[in-house]
Amino acid sequence: MDSNKKYWKGLEELNNTPEFVEMNKHEFAEPIPIEDVLSGGGLSTKTPRRDFLKALGFGVGAVTLAACQKVPVHKSIPYLIKPEEVTPGVANYYVSSFEGQPILVKTREGRPIKIEGNPADILTKGGVSAQGQASVLDLYNSGRLQKPEMNGGESNWDAVDAFVKNQLAAIKAGGKKIRIVSSTVYSPSTLAVINGFVAAYPNTKHINYDAVSYTGIIQANQNSFGKAVVPHYNFDKADVIVSFSADFLGSWIAGEEHTLQYVSNRNAKSLEEKKMSRHIQFETGMSMTGTNADTRVPLKPSEEGLALVALYNAISGTTLPGTKKIDNNVLANAITIVAKELVAAKGKALVVAGTNDVAAQVLVNAINSLLGSYGTTIDLDTPNYKYAGNDQEFADFIGEMKRGEVDAVLFIDANPAYNYYKSKDFTEALSKVKLKVSFADQKDETAQLCNVLAPNHHYLESWGDAQVMEGYYSIVQPTINPVYSTRQAEHTLLIWSDAAVKDYYTFVRNTWDTAIFPKVGMAAGQKSWEALLQTGFVKAAAKPAGVYTFSKDLNAVAQAIVNQSPALTAKGNGDVELALYQNNGVGNGNKANNPWLQEMPDPVSKVTWDNFAAVSEKFGREVLKAEEGDVVEITVDGNSIKVPVLFQPGQAQGTVSVALGYGRTASGKVGDGVGANAYPFYGFRNGTFQTTTVATIKKTGEINLLAQTQTHHSYEGRSVIREASFKEYLKDPAAGSGRGEKKKDYNSESLWDDWERPQYNWVMAIDLNACTGCGACVVACNAENNIPVVGKDEVRRRREMHWIRIDRYYSFNDNGNTAVTKEKEIAKLTDLDNVSVVHQPMMCQHCDHAPCETVCPVLATVHSSEGLNHMAYNRCIGTRYCANNCPFKVRRFNWFNYWNDSRFENYLQSEYTQLVLNPDVVTRFRGVMEKCSMCIQRIQAGKLKAKIEKRPLKDGDVKVACQQTCTANAIVFGNANDPNSEVSKALKSERTYYVLEELNVQPGIGYQVKVRNINEQQA
Structure with a gap:
C-alpha cells in the first residue's frame, strides 16, 4: 500500500491543534493543579529560579531529614509447621477456572499473585482476557464484606442460618413464592445445589438474569430450529465473515475463543499458506472488532434491520414483503457486494448480529441457512452455556413481587438494582418481599436493599466447576484459605435446604463421580479426581455438528423489522439514535471496582476512568456545537445522564454510543462515581431487552476533560505503521515492509560499538495482523x-505507568487503491466516516544502539551481554535524560511513591493489596525511571530451571507476561541465537520491519506488516 499514507493517533494529531502542538513541546508533565488543565492552562514545565532555590534550601532538606528517620520494625513469624507444598522463593501453580475458562493460578508462599491461561485449554490455548488477568486483584479488595450481616448489623453464620431457615419454613407453609435470581449458572454442581433447594422448597423458581442479554439469539433458535441455545460459532472455518454490530472479538459471547479462531485464518501461518479470511463489519460505533475488519461500514441502528432484510433478499433472490429501500447509498451498495461474496463462499460463510431482537436474529438464522453455515461455521449441537437469561421471565418476576406473591428472594451474582433498566420499579417491588438475601461479596446496589447478607467466597477461595460448552467441563479449586469470614453460596444453600451432604467440596466430588466422569469416559474415584486437579478440565467426545435448514415463513418477521425501523429513527429536534455497548474493561459493570481495568485504556478511544458520548466530529461540531470534553445531557423516556463528548472517527452520522458498566454507586471505593449509568436507556421490546433507542442530546456548558492516552507520545509525523493489501502480499510477500526490491538502505555508520551476545540474544516479534488491541x-x-x-x-497529566501500551492509529481508507497520493489523502481530511485502524503494541525496544544509554550520567541504564537494556533502579537519580532521548517514548517516571502514598489509597494502597505484589520484582520508588524489562525475572527463572535439570534452555522455556496472556499469539519472544526458535523464524518473515529503522538504533523488536483482505469494489 502507499508509503505516503497518513496515520494519526487522534483528531488532535490529525488537525495539529494548538493544544496538541503545545502539549508536545514539553517532554514531561510537571505538577500543577488539574483545574489548570481543565481551564486550558496546559501543563507548565517552568520552574522560576527563586522557587528552585527554595526547593534546594527547604524541600530537599526536608526530604533528606525524613529519609533519616527510623522506619517501623515488623517482626516476621516463620512457619511453625511448613506446608509440604510450599518452598519459600518458589512459585506453585494450581489449576482452576475463571468464568468457565481453565486457568493456572501462580501462588507465592500461599498467596495467589498471577493468573495464567492453561496451555492445554482447547478454547484459548493458554490466552487470558484482561478481566481474567485482573481478577486476582479482587481477592485482596479490602472493601469485601468480611462477615455476614443481618437487618443492617453484623452477625454470624449460626444466627443467619437459624433466621433464614425459620423464614423459609414459614414461607413454604404459607404457600408464598420463593425466587432465586442469578446471572446465568453454567456450573453443573451449582445447578444441582439449586435443584436440591427447589426440591426442599417446591414453591421456588430459579430465574437466570443477565445484565447484557442474549435472549434474542436463544429465542430465535427456538423459533427457527426448536433449540433454545446460544450456538457455538466457528470463525476459523469461515472464509467470509459478516458482522452486524457484534463485537465478537471483544464483549460478544466468547471473545477470547473467537479471537483464537479468527486469527488462525489471518496470522503469519495462514498468510504463508496464501490464505486469509475476509471480514466485513457493519456497526454504529467503532468497536474493537470493527477496528480489525477488512472493511467497515457505519450504519445507524434504524438501518440495521433494513440492511439484514436487504441482505436476505440479495442472497435469496426474492423480495420479502414490506421491504424498504435503504436511503444510505453507501450501505445499500455494500450490502449488494457483500451478498455476492457470501454466496461465493457458501459453506464457509458466517453472518452474526449483536442485536437482542428476536425477529432480527431469526432473519440472521435464515441467511445462514441459505449460506450452508449450519454444520460448518455454526454448531447448534455443541452450544455455549454462558448465557441463558430469559428477559421475559425477569419482567414477570417483577410483576409477581408487585402483586405481593413473593415472600423470599435470593440473589446470586445478580445486581438488578443497578443494571435493570427500570431500577425504581424493581426497588419498589422488592420492598414488598419479606426475606431478601444477597450472596454478593460487597454491599452492592442490590445487597443494600436486602435484610440478609451472606457474602460469597472469591473464586480463588472456592470449590466448583463449570460447563461453558457442551461436553467441556472445568474445575474450580481454592488456592488460598478464605481471607475473610465468608462462605460459599452453594454451601449456604445446602445448609438451608437440609441437604444430606452439606459440605460443598464433597458435593462437587459426588457430582463428578456420578454425573460428569461417566459422560467423558472416566472412572469415578480418587485417581480420576487427582488427574482432574492436575489437568483442570475434561472433554467428552466431540459430537458432529448437525445441518439445520430454515423453513419458517419470514413474512411476519420481515414486517416486524421494517415496522420497527421508524421507531428507532431520529426525528430531529435534538434527537439522536443511541446505541449502548460494553467495553473490554469493566464489562457490564461487575468489574467496575478493579483499578487495573479502570486504568486500562479502552481499545478504541484510549479513554480511562470514564464512559462518554461517542459522536462523529461533524455531528459534534455542527449539530451539538461542542468540542471534545464538553459535557452533554442524554435523555431517554425521562432518564438522563451527563457524560463528556468524544469525537470518534468511524461513528455513524446522527448517532451516539455510550458504554454500559459505569455509574456505580455501591461497587467500592474504586468504582463508585466513575462515569454514568446508561442501563436506564435500555428498552423492553418484543420480550427482550434492547440496547438501541432514540434519545435527545444537548450541551450543558460543563467541561470534563477525558483521561485519554493515545496522544501522550508523538513520533513527530514519522511513520511507524506498515500496511499491505492481501492482493499485494500475494504478488510480493515483502509488500509494505521495505524488504523488497525497493528496500531503503539507511546509513549503517554508528557511534556505538556492536555488542557481542555469545549465548543469548533476547528479541521479540509482534505480528500486527494478529494483534486485536484487546489490552x-x-x-x-x-x-x-x-x-x-x-x-x-x-493520567490526564500524562503520568500513566504502563510498561506496554497499544497505540491505535487511524488512516483514511483507500480501499486497496495504491495510487492514492498524499495530496489526495490531505484532500480527504474531512472524511472521517471511512477510516481503518491498526493496533501496535509498543514497549521498550531494547535497542542495540540504545540512545538512552548514551546520556545517562550515572549508568542507571546499561546494555547486557544478552541484548537487553537493563535498569539499575538504585543508581537512577531521575534526570529523565533517557526518556528525553528515547524516540519510542516508552520510559515512565515515578512522580510519586504510588504504592504507599495516601493520595492513591483508592486505587491500590491497603494492607491487603500489598499481598498481590510479585516478590521477584522490586516496587519502584519516587524519582526513579522505569520501563519494560522483558520480564528479566522470568528469563532468570527459566535459565535456573534448565540448570537444575542439567539441560540447555529450550525455546519456549521463557515466556514474557504479555506473550503468555495473548490469545492471538501476536507476541513471540525468544533467543535469536537459536535459528530454530519461533522468534527467529518470525523475524525472518518478509513482512518484518523495524520501527524508525532510519535512526539506526537497531531495536530488538521486529513487527510484521498489517495485511488487509480488501475488496477494491467495496465502498
Missing part, C-alpha cells in the same frame, strides 16, 4: 511487574 497484555504486565495505578487525574 490483555497491558494488565498482564501490570500484574507481573508490580506496575502501579495512578488514577484519572494523573
Whole structure:
C-alpha cells in the first residue's frame, strides 16, 4: 500500500491543534493543579529560579531529614509447621477456572499473585482476557464484606442460618413464592445445589438474569430450529465473515475463543499458506472488532434491520414483503457486494448480529441457512452455556413481587438494582418481599436493599466447576484459605435446604463421580479426581455438528423489522439514535471496582476512568456545537445522564454510543462515581431487552476533560505503521515492509560499538495482523511487574505507568487503491466516516544502539551481554535524560511513591493489596525511571530451571507476561541465537520491519506488516 499514507493517533494529531502542538513541546508533565488543565492552562514545565532555590534550601532538606528517620520494625513469624507444598522463593501453580475458562493460578508462599491461561485449554490455548488477568486483584479488595450481616448489623453464620431457615419454613407453609435470581449458572454442581433447594422448597423458581442479554439469539433458535441455545460459532472455518454490530472479538459471547479462531485464518501461518479470511463489519460505533475488519461500514441502528432484510433478499433472490429501500447509498451498495461474496463462499460463510431482537436474529438464522453455515461455521449441537437469561421471565418476576406473591428472594451474582433498566420499579417491588438475601461479596446496589447478607467466597477461595460448552467441563479449586469470614453460596444453600451432604467440596466430588466422569469416559474415584486437579478440565467426545435448514415463513418477521425501523429513527429536534455497548474493561459493570481495568485504556478511544458520548466530529461540531470534553445531557423516556463528548472517527452520522458498566454507586471505593449509568436507556421490546433507542442530546456548558492516552507520545509525523493489501502480499510477500526490491538502505555508520551476545540474544516479534488491541497484555504486565495505578487525574497529566501500551492509529481508507497520493489523502481530511485502524503494541525496544544509554550520567541504564537494556533502579537519580532521548517514548517516571502514598489509597494502597505484589520484582520508588524489562525475572527463572535439570534452555522455556496472556499469539519472544526458535523464524518473515529503522538504533523488536483482505469494489 502507499508509503505516503497518513496515520494519526487522534483528531488532535490529525488537525495539529494548538493544544496538541503545545502539549508536545514539553517532554514531561510537571505538577500543577488539574483545574489548570481543565481551564486550558496546559501543563507548565517552568520552574522560576527563586522557587528552585527554595526547593534546594527547604524541600530537599526536608526530604533528606525524613529519609533519616527510623522506619517501623515488623517482626516476621516463620512457619511453625511448613506446608509440604510450599518452598519459600518458589512459585506453585494450581489449576482452576475463571468464568468457565481453565486457568493456572501462580501462588507465592500461599498467596495467589498471577493468573495464567492453561496451555492445554482447547478454547484459548493458554490466552487470558484482561478481566481474567485482573481478577486476582479482587481477592485482596479490602472493601469485601468480611462477615455476614443481618437487618443492617453484623452477625454470624449460626444466627443467619437459624433466621433464614425459620423464614423459609414459614414461607413454604404459607404457600408464598420463593425466587432465586442469578446471572446465568453454567456450573453443573451449582445447578444441582439449586435443584436440591427447589426440591426442599417446591414453591421456588430459579430465574437466570443477565445484565447484557442474549435472549434474542436463544429465542430465535427456538423459533427457527426448536433449540433454545446460544450456538457455538466457528470463525476459523469461515472464509467470509459478516458482522452486524457484534463485537465478537471483544464483549460478544466468547471473545477470547473467537479471537483464537479468527486469527488462525489471518496470522503469519495462514498468510504463508496464501490464505486469509475476509471480514466485513457493519456497526454504529467503532468497536474493537470493527477496528480489525477488512472493511467497515457505519450504519445507524434504524438501518440495521433494513440492511439484514436487504441482505436476505440479495442472497435469496426474492423480495420479502414490506421491504424498504435503504436511503444510505453507501450501505445499500455494500450490502449488494457483500451478498455476492457470501454466496461465493457458501459453506464457509458466517453472518452474526449483536442485536437482542428476536425477529432480527431469526432473519440472521435464515441467511445462514441459505449460506450452508449450519454444520460448518455454526454448531447448534455443541452450544455455549454462558448465557441463558430469559428477559421475559425477569419482567414477570417483577410483576409477581408487585402483586405481593413473593415472600423470599435470593440473589446470586445478580445486581438488578443497578443494571435493570427500570431500577425504581424493581426497588419498589422488592420492598414488598419479606426475606431478601444477597450472596454478593460487597454491599452492592442490590445487597443494600436486602435484610440478609451472606457474602460469597472469591473464586480463588472456592470449590466448583463449570460447563461453558457442551461436553467441556472445568474445575474450580481454592488456592488460598478464605481471607475473610465468608462462605460459599452453594454451601449456604445446602445448609438451608437440609441437604444430606452439606459440605460443598464433597458435593462437587459426588457430582463428578456420578454425573460428569461417566459422560467423558472416566472412572469415578480418587485417581480420576487427582488427574482432574492436575489437568483442570475434561472433554467428552466431540459430537458432529448437525445441518439445520430454515423453513419458517419470514413474512411476519420481515414486517416486524421494517415496522420497527421508524421507531428507532431520529426525528430531529435534538434527537439522536443511541446505541449502548460494553467495553473490554469493566464489562457490564461487575468489574467496575478493579483499578487495573479502570486504568486500562479502552481499545478504541484510549479513554480511562470514564464512559462518554461517542459522536462523529461533524455531528459534534455542527449539530451539538461542542468540542471534545464538553459535557452533554442524554435523555431517554425521562432518564438522563451527563457524560463528556468524544469525537470518534468511524461513528455513524446522527448517532451516539455510550458504554454500559459505569455509574456505580455501591461497587467500592474504586468504582463508585466513575462515569454514568446508561442501563436506564435500555428498552423492553418484543420480550427482550434492547440496547438501541432514540434519545435527545444537548450541551450543558460543563467541561470534563477525558483521561485519554493515545496522544501522550508523538513520533513527530514519522511513520511507524506498515500496511499491505492481501492482493499485494500475494504478488510480493515483502509488500509494505521495505524488504523488497525497493528496500531503503539507511546509513549503517554508528557511534556505538556492536555488542557481542555469545549465548543469548533476547528479541521479540509482534505480528500486527494478529494483534486485536484487546489490552490483555497491558494488565498482564501490570500484574507481573508490580506496575502501579495512578488514577484519572494523573493520567490526564500524562503520568500513566504502563510498561506496554497499544497505540491505535487511524488512516483514511483507500480501499486497496495504491495510487492514492498524499495530496489526495490531505484532500480527504474531512472524511472521517471511512477510516481503518491498526493496533501496535509498543514497549521498550531494547535497542542495540540504545540512545538512552548514551546520556545517562550515572549508568542507571546499561546494555547486557544478552541484548537487553537493563535498569539499575538504585543508581537512577531521575534526570529523565533517557526518556528525553528515547524516540519510542516508552520510559515512565515515578512522580510519586504510588504504592504507599495516601493520595492513591483508592486505587491500590491497603494492607491487603500489598499481598498481590510479585516478590521477584522490586516496587519502584519516587524519582526513579522505569520501563519494560522483558520480564528479566522470568528469563532468570527459566535459565535456573534448565540448570537444575542439567539441560540447555529450550525455546519456549521463557515466556514474557504479555506473550503468555495473548490469545492471538501476536507476541513471540525468544533467543535469536537459536535459528530454530519461533522468534527467529518470525523475524525472518518478509513482512518484518523495524520501527524508525532510519535512526539506526537497531531495536530488538521486529513487527510484521498489517495485511488487509480488501475488496477494491467495496465502498
